Amino acid sequence: MEDDVTDLFESAPCGYVSADPGGRISKVNQTLADWLGLPKEELVGRRFQDLLNIAGKIYYETHFAPLLRMQGFFHEVALDLVGAGGRRLPALVNAVERRDDEGRVLFIRITVFNASDRRRYEGELLEARRQAEAASAELRLLNETLEHRVEEAVAERMKVEEALRQAQKMEAIGQLTGGVAHDFNNLLTVILGGLEAIRKQLVLLPSGAETQRIERAAAMAAHGAERAATLTARLLAFSRRQPLEPKAVEPARLVTGLADLLQRTLGETIALETVSGAGLWRTLVDPGELENALVNLAVNARDAMPGGGRLTIETTNAYLDESYVETVPEPVPPGRYVLVAVSDTGTGMDQETLARVFEPFFTTKEVGKGTGLGLSQVYGFVRQTGGHIRIYSELGIGTTVKLYLPRAADDLPSSPEAARPASRSRGGGRDPSFSSRTTRTCAPSAPACSWISVTPC
Known part of the structure; x- marks a missing residue:
């Protein structure tokens, strides 16, 4: 025992x-x-x-x-x-x-x-807990990252959809406007033809007070019909149905030749400056329509600077790359363009106004002081020409309208090496390989101007 x-x-x-x-x-x-x-x-x-x-x-x-x-x-x-x-x-x-x-x-x-086994189990449990906490932290970080990416994707999707809706809206407005303007223009052609026939018949009648009264009425009717024809021409330009006569144009020479008319349009309180880059390409546009577009932009700039200011017209070479044109709602082929940028130091516009500036008959001016067709006509002309238009504006700072016009085919280099751009820019900009050669024009009463470069937005 x-x-x-x-x-x-x-x-x-x-x-x-x-x-x-x-x-x-x-x-x-x-x-x-x-x-x-x-x-x-x-x-x-x-x-x-x-x-x-x-x-x-x-x-x-x-x-x-x-x-x-x-x-x-x-x-x-x-x-x-x-x-x-x-x-x-x-x-x-x-x-x-x-x-x-x-x-x-x-x-x-x-x-x-x-307690060896117990200690080992406790250590394993602690390690498992540490790994679980680390995995949980990684999962939280992954969830936050995914949520952030989803938010970014949704925001980008909404942005693209909004741009598409805007492009579709402008296309629909253009089709409607073009159809109405075309039919109305045909009616005006008949009206003007009839008024001309009346005036020819009046020449055969004996002169008298009654004849003169009819002649005045016919002249007033013809004047009204001609104004209506001008209005329909602007609508046709917006809808891209206006007949164009494109030519290879030197944009700097066109702007210089238009400077006197623009200065008279702007008045003495606004200084006009024209800036031209060296080695400027020619552009394939209708010169008359380009002049009309610049006058329209100058008039808008003048109205945005009631207290005076400065209007700058810059012409330079630009290259739109693939990454930029992908962000543009309307189809724009990448490649070389001639950039004509019109900048003012006026009151500027807010984002709500910017979203509608190209719509026909939309205006922020008082009743009777604007038709709302100026920018829509410029938009239609640029798009019909095969170009691209962008507008940038900030309240209290000013507005810049950029016209990207197609480079003339006979101005393109023949060799592949020469065809490669010296540099690429997003949304246009001055090629650094060009030297700064400028011309300038100032208001008669303005002090001597110094050259300025308009930085692309």
């Missing part, structure tokens, strides 16, 4: 230690000795706390030994024992004092449970 008890003590699944009241080991089982890799003879006589690592010794002396003396036990204390070769043994330690009837400590019984 005693052998069975001894065997049970030695081979128990936990370590057993008996220590005297001073804490020195008097007996230890084989299980604990095997865990530590030390013979039992080396463990007997040592204090239990001497088997702990440095941190364990400190905690045992300052916490667990006083707790044992105060209440006679402690349970489930996590400590690290140090075995042979410095091997570490994670353990859970229970201790209890055995006392006699008078309360004196007879011995201390210490039970040691091997």
